[in-house]
Amino acid sequence: MRTVARFMNQLSTDSDNRASRYPLLAHPHVHLSGTVDQAMYQSFREQLSNAPDEGAIVVAISTLGGDPEVARLMGDEIRLMRDYSEREILFLGKVAVYSAGATFMAAFPVDKRFLTRGTRIMIHERLITKTINLSGPLRSCVASLKASLHEIEHSIRIEEEGFTDLVRGSDISFETVRERAPENWYIEAEEARDLKLVLDVI
Template sequence: MKSASKAPTWSWNLTRRAETLTSVGVLRWRSAWSPFRQTGLCVGKSYVYSAGVTILAAFPRANRYLTEDAVLLVHERQIEHQIQLNEPIKAALQKVRAQLSLLETARDLELEGFRELVQESRISVEELYDRASTNYYLSAAEALKVGIVARILR
C-alpha cells in the first residue's frame, strides 16, 4: 500500500529581486498550498524591502528568519496617477469613483499585509502604519526585539 504523498517544504530566500514579486503572487502561493496545511520557511537576507516584506508577512512569525545583516523597509504603497476629466459630468463621476475604489482596495490590502506582519508581535498595526508613512527601517535585531521574526541566523 502506498503512503499518501506529502507536499514539499518550501523556502523563500528574500533578496533585492524579491521586490518585483507582488501581493497577488503571495496570495496565489498561499491558496495553492493551503489544502496541504503546510507552510514554508522564509529567510530574509541583506535587504528585505517593499514587496519582500509583503512576502515575509505571508509566513507565520514562527517561520520567519533574518540574517544578522538584514534590514527591513516597511512603507506605504505609493501611486502616481493623474486623472484628466474632459467629458460629461456623469462620465467624469464614474471615472473618479473607479479611481477611489482602486485606492480604497489598495489601502485595504496594505492594512491586511501590515496586520499579518505584526500578528503575534509587540508592535500594533496602528504604530506600524504610522511609521510606514515615513519609511520604517528595521534592523534584524530590532525586528526580533519587536517580535516580527522568530530568529536571527548567524
C-alpha cells in the same frame, strides 16, 4: 585585552550556535533576488516545483521591492501549499527585505520567519502616480473621479490587510505599523527579532 578577546570569541561562538540551531536554513530550496516582478514569480514557481516532495521548504529572498501584487501572488502560493499539504515553509530574508519583500514575508507566520545578520526590513505605504484628465459630460467626469477614488480606497484596504498579516503574532501593533509606514520604516534584523516580527537572526 584577554577579556575583550574572550568576549569577542563568545559573540562569535553564540552566533555560530544560533545558526546551527536551524540547519535547514543553510540550504534554501528557493532563492529569490532582485525586483519583485513577473520574472521573479516565474523563477519562484519553477524552483518551488523542483523542491522536494516531502519535508520543510526554505524560501530565501533579497529585494529592494517591486510589484506588491506579485508579492501577494507569491504569498498566496505559499499559503495554499501550507494549507493543502500542511508542510512547514520557512522564510529567510537576506540583506534587504524592502517594500514588496515585506509584503511577501507577511504570508509567513512570525515563527517561520528568519533573517540573516545585517538584514533590514523596510515597510512603507503603497505608492500611486496618476494623472486625471477630465473631458466630456459632467456626469462622466464625476464617474471618472469616483473610479479613481475607489481605486485608492481599495488599495488602502489591501495595504492594511497586508500590515495586519505582517504584524500578527508580533509585539508590533497595527496602529504602529500604519503610523510608521508613511515615513519608510526601516527595521534592523535584531530589532525585528526583539519585536517578535521574526523568530530569529542567523
